[in-house]
Amino acid sequence: xxxxVTIGRLAREAGLAAETLRYYERIGLIQPVQRTQSNYRLYDxxxxxxxxxxxxxxxxxxxxxxxxxxxxxxxxxxxDMGEVKALTEQKIAEIDLKIADLQRMRTAxxxxxxxxxxxxxxxxxxxxASLADAEGAMPVRERWGRRDSQSSYNVAQR
Numbered sequence: 001x002x003x004x005v006t007i008g009r010l011a012r013e014a015g016l017a018a019e020t021l022r023y024y025e026r027i028g029l030i031q032p033v034q035r036t037q038s039n040y041r042l043y044d045x046x047x048x049x050x051x052x053x054x055x056x057x058x059x060x061x062x063x064x065x066x067x068x069x070x071x072x073x074x075x076x077x078x079x080d081m082g083e084v085k086a087l088t089e090q091k092i093a094e095i096d097l098k099i100a101d102l103q104r105m106r107t108a109x110x111x112x113x114x115x116x117x118x119x120x121x122x123x124x125x126x127x128x129a130s131l132a133d134a135e136g137a138m139p140v141r142e143r144w145g146r147r148d149s150q151s152s153y154n155v156a157q158r
Contacts, residue, residue, distance in 0.1 A: 004033055004042035014051045021051075029054060029068055061091055 011018040024030045025041070030050050032041035050071065057067045066087060073079045073087075115126040122128060 002045070004044050007032075007041045007043065010043045010047060010051075014048065014055075016051070024051075024054070027064065027068065029064070029071065061095055066091070 005013075007018050007021050011021050014021075021030065021043075025032070030043070030047045032047070033044045034042045036042060053071065054064075054067050057070060058064070062070065069087060070084060073083050112127045112130050115130070
């Protein structure tokens with residue numbers, strides 16, 4: 001991209017909605033290089049590069065706040081790469097927790113599948129029965145609070 005382009009063109013080229021780019025601008029991930037007399041945003045190749053960076057980082061599991069932190073660190077050559085390494089190691093630890101959670105869920109589901117003959121009335125389904133009784137008498141709030149505090153990620157972080 002040699003000459004500045006409008007938000008619509010950048011959005012099309014990046015495969016994103018213009019509203020996404022406006023949001024990225026509001027949170028400081030990208031900035032237009034200028035505005036036209038009609039107040040249209042114009043972006044340069046740097047914005048396109050940052051969008052590629054954002055997409056790659058998100059594909060690796062970084063949340064937008066973490067992407068912003070990485071971009072902020074990368075904005076000055078004097079910053080220490082140790083910060084980037086520490087953030088990446090933290091992300092790996094979070095991924096490891098997610099993997100452990102997924103493995104636990106898979107094991108629990110596989111155990112339930114093993115108990116089910118796969119035919120007959122659902123009234124006798126061991127999978128449904130185990131789901132109905134799985135948490136025992138523990139109050140829902142306590143169960144959910146414990147689960148959330150044990151896990152380092154949740155939907156609100158995304």
